[in-house]
Amino acid sequence: IYNAPFNMAFAQKQACSGMRASSSVPGSMAQRSAARALGRAAPRAARPTSKVAVPRAQAVSVPDAKQIITSIEYDAPAPVSNDEINRTVLGIILGGGAGSRLYPLTKKRAKPAVPLGANYRLIDIPVSNCINSSITKIYTLTQFNSASLNRHLSQAYNSTVGGYNTRGFVEVLAASQSPVSKSWFQGTADAVRQYMWLFDEAVRDGVEDFLILSGDHLYRMDYRDFVKKHKESNADITIAALPCVEKQASSFGLMKIDNQGQVIEFAEKPKGDALKAMQVDTTVLGVDPTVAKMKPYIASMGIYVMKAEALKDLLMTRLPDANDFGNEVIPGAREAGMKVQTFAFQGYWEDIGTIESFYNSNLALCDPKTAQFSFYDKKAPIYTMSRFLPPSKVLDASVSNSIIGDGCVIKSGSKVSGSVIGIRSLIGHDCKIEKALIMGSDYYETVEECEFVPGCLPMGVGDNSIVRGAIIDKNARIGENCQIINKDGVKEANHEEAGYVIKDGIIVIIKDAVIPSGTII
Numbered sequence: 001i002y003n004a005p006f007n008m009a010f011a012q013k014q015a016c017s018g019m020r021a022s023s024s025v026p027g028s029m030a031q032r033s034a035a036r037a038l039g040r041a042a043p044r045a046a047r048p049t050s051k052v053a054v055p056r057a058q059a060v061s062v063p064d065a066k067q068i069i070t071s072i073e074y075d076a077p078a079p080v081s082n083d084e085i086n087r088t089v090l091g092i093i094l095g096g097g098a099g100s101r102l103y104p105l106t107k108k109r110a111k112p113a114v115p116l117g118a119n120y121r122l123i124d125i126p127v128s129n130c131i132n133s134s135i136t137k138i139y140t141l142t143q144f145n146s147a148s149l150n151r152h153l154s155q156a157y158n159s160t161v162g163g164y165n166t167r168g169f170v171e172v173l174a175a176s177q178s179p180v181s182k183s184w185f186q187g188t189a190d191a192v193r194q195y196m197w198l199f200d201e202a203v204r205d206g207v208e209d210f211l212i213l214s215g216d217h218l219y220r221m222d223y224r225d226f227v228k229k230h231k232e233s234n235a236d237i238t239i240a241a242l243p244c245v246e247k248q249a250s251s252f253g254l255m256k257i258d259n260q261g262q263v264i265e266f267a268e269k270p271k272g273d274a275l276k277a278m279q280v281d282t283t284v285l286g287v288d289p290t291v292a293k294m295k296p297y298i299a300s301m302g303i304y305v306m307k308a309e310a311l312k313d314l315l316m317t318r319l320p321d322a323n324d325f326g327n328e329v330i331p332g333a334r335e336a337g338m339k340v341q342t343f344a345f346q347g348y349w350e351d352i353g354t355i356e357s358f359y360n361s362n363l364a365l366c367d368p369k370t371a372q373f374s375f376y377d378k379k380a381p382i383y384t385m386s387r388f389l390p391p392s393k394v395l396d397a398s399v400s401n402s403i404i405g406d407g408c409v410i411k412s413g414s415k416v417s418g419s420v421i422g423i424r425s426l427i428g429h430d431c432k433i434e435k436a437l438i439m440g441s442d443y444y445e446t447v448e449e450c451e452f453v454p455g456c457l458p459m460g461v462g463d464n465s466i467v468r469g470a471i472i473d474k475n476a477r478i479g480e481n482c483q484i485i486n487k488d489g490v491k492e493a494n495h496e497e498a499g500y501v502i503k504d505g506i507i508v509i510i511k512d513a514v515i516p517s518g519t520i521i
Helices: 008-017 029-037 062-070 082-088 124-132 147-156 188-194 196-204 223-233 272-276 289-294 308-318 325-335 355-364
Strands: 049-052 072-077 089-094 137-142 169-174 209-214 217-219 237-244 253-257 263-268 297-307 340-344 349-351 398-400 415-417 432-434 466-468 470-472 493-495 500-503 506-509
Touching (some): 082 089, 124 209, 137 147, 147 169, 188 325, 217 297, 253 297, 263 340, 297 308, 297 325, 308 325, 349 355, 466 470
Parallel strands (some): 089 137, 398 415, 432 466, 470 506
Antiparallel strands (some): 217 349, 500 506
């Protein structure tokens, strides 16, 4: 019914006569449609509900439009259109700080710019989710090494997210000093606070809610459902929550909710009795009863929808010294009497902010029997920069349960298994690549460029080399007859001067590193 067009005469008649739908709810959809038709801004008020007692649209008699409107009963939330979400929601992606948990992958790049799944970067996940959810106004906040992130976003998205009638952008906001603030970002909340002057401009353009996202999660989510839940419940803040089992729960910040899904208590990584006390009935969030029994805890995903005016009030007035959303702002909002709601997300979600989780999440993509995430989904694809690279070549080599990115060359005699091979990778003759993440190269190297490197060692993996259980960052040069296998089983080691670091037992070859021929790690 709400999608049926109203003609100008009916809109004017409705506005002038003060006609109301049967429940007399102010700010109803019919009133707002009439106001728009008359060129006035429709007020945002309590949303109508859509229990409709009329035939389907094709059977409705258009001349009796008044009867259609008055037959609606207002006791279920009205749908929120894609156009409204596009107009009223601003995406803010938190790029994180120095990325120490992902170091050395963050040594020369911002955390959201770290390569992922052969062809992508971490930032492609939240940006693609936004675009697929009709959210095309997106800022990414970052403080360190933002050059490659800025280049990727500008080349991948800015020419496509906007249109003639819609304003769309994906932009990086780097930390900077100003007359108001002389310090760098002190945390996630402080980063948003320092750019509140810019977000105020978006509010003046019609933005009503801020969608706060993280730049180091792997998941696919339709934010439209999330935003609709937020708007329909009239919450000040809505938190995306992940139902989880007891074994997982102690690793997260947990929430306790009432029978309306409203947060009444927070606990940060509780143990023992404190953990047991955080059990909730997740069926109130729409979780299947069987799943709810198996997963009686809900963990915060660090993803929020917030009313613009509520967030500004919290950051600028009530909590001017709060620096972190999860530990300070969200609990502070509840204590201030704001309505903090939860939204259950029941799909695959993984925090890949550490070397171990990043490595495991990438390799998990390789096995079709166990993979829980796929970059391909016809209805919700993951986008990235178009590089126009040639197809990869596998020259009399063996590849099993692996992902091969664009523009790679794997030479004869090599065996690749359970690995992710990134764009423009060169793997020499008779190599063994097992459970490895090779990120590839930023460019194809010419002979002239190679001559600047001692011994003209090319980027990639040299002949007869073995790489097992390791991460090879971009543009790394591994010579012939090398063994990158962690032969001594070392858990932690820092040998940056030699071009590698070991974290959680995983060898990480640093970007642009040169590993001489014959090296054994």
